[in-house]
Amino acid sequence: MSSPAVFIAGPASWNSIVVLDRLPEPTPHMQFAEASWDTLGGTSAGKALSLTSLGVPVTLYALVGDDEAGERVRAVLTAAGVHAVWGQAGATERHLNLMTRAGERVSLYLSTPSAPGAAIPEEVRSAMSDADVVVLDLAEEPRRLLPLAAGNGRPIWIDVHDYDGTAEYHRPFLAAADAVFCNADRLADPVVFLRSRVSAGASFAVCTLGADGAVAVDADGSLHRVPAVPVDVVDTNGAGDGFFAGVLAARLSGASLAQAMQAGAHSASVSLGSRHLHPVLDAVL
Template identity: 50%
Template sequence: MQFARRSWQTVGGTSAGKALHLADLGIDVRLCSPFGADEVGGWARDALTTAGVTVEAIASERTERHVNLMTDGGGRVSLYVSVPSTPAKDEVDAAVAIVVAADLAVIDLSELGLLMLERDEVRRTPLWMDLHDYDGSSAFHEPFLGAAEVVFMNDDRTNDPWELMRSCLARGPRLAVCTRGAHGAIALEADGTRHEVAAVPADVVDTNGAGDAFMAGFLGATLHGLSIADSLKAASAQARVAIESEHLHPILGR
């Protein structure tokens, strides 16, 4: 038996984390995500909208919920309490239309994402993907990797992140970025050019959402015309915003 020193409820989810940080950076962002017609779904939608995120809700029988067990060192176990239901065809159609009209889209690992990637028109929009703890061979990740212009991942399941990124680029993306926790982050271009950035020192409160904040920081900097090297610096600084908050973004706690 273990006793938690503290606990709190907040908005979670990798898509929500990216959207919150992109909105913070002044990017016009729309979040397409499943929400149930339940109390927690309404609460999460209201919180995101108040934070400046335009929410395009995908109808679901229930809202996704999970419990994260955290250690002082940042270790995490996520226990899923509920998962979204399979989206109806008209809901997928609506999400696809939003992606087609966008200048760029981030499609996260999900059933909705897989259904969207089956549509050829989606691939006309530049797509960025977050592969999270990709090991280089997972079949589930392949459709996302194959459709991506830029891919992000962490080094949790590899001993050679440069080789992992090289193998990703061999499937089509022009750029791969790998976060390495306290060791910073690295990036590899399709022509073999390497980039590296140190982690920004931070007072760690909660590591949840650090990777999403990093990706949002990089994307926002790229959209504002910064180089890959400068985008990595901006991404590292944005990750600190999440790390020093109990929430995916501190605006949720205001």
């Protein structure tokens, strides 16, 4: 029997990380960076890296441009062993992330890929239909794939990140979701939101709480909590994607939600120990 496979569609970007002692105030001033580096970014790339490292077969579908950033994104993911299908975009997504050691972040989007108007590639259709789980991250091309994913009948996992509970853009993703992930940055009461998603039809919903771990609600309405794994934090980028991947890999192996959350916490701690999305990139970049 073949291993369960995952299809992921969404952002893969090229990022510049700048670490500051504090986030900039909204006034003209000068600051000195504590550190800076260039690296792979994008929530879908982060999930694909963590799942690949956990031995889960993955197909990543992302848009990149015919530019230097796109060449870097493709080369790094190939070197890391991630199987990818590339869609053509006018420009590769690029970010400038201003970070603090405490994990605070301001992301400046330097360029974003435009969604192609052509038909969905047959290779993408095939990978989605063959997958055991379809992951659609927040972007225009995954949004275009929502009807196809729903028609395939495969479980759809969604990560709405710092959703505030009201934003319109997220609603089609949430409506299609069998599993919902988010963080608590903009939610007044994460548990209320999680229960609302289960009531709406999700099998379970999970909210990461940073240093406080994570909380989840299952189909029976039971609450599950897991503490964060203690780790010397190098960089917080990719931790949420690592948690997502750990939960997904564990669930594909038959773990309970409580067991999967433990696996997610461990996977997140692995990402926190690297200045890249995952330590596998330490040998690539």
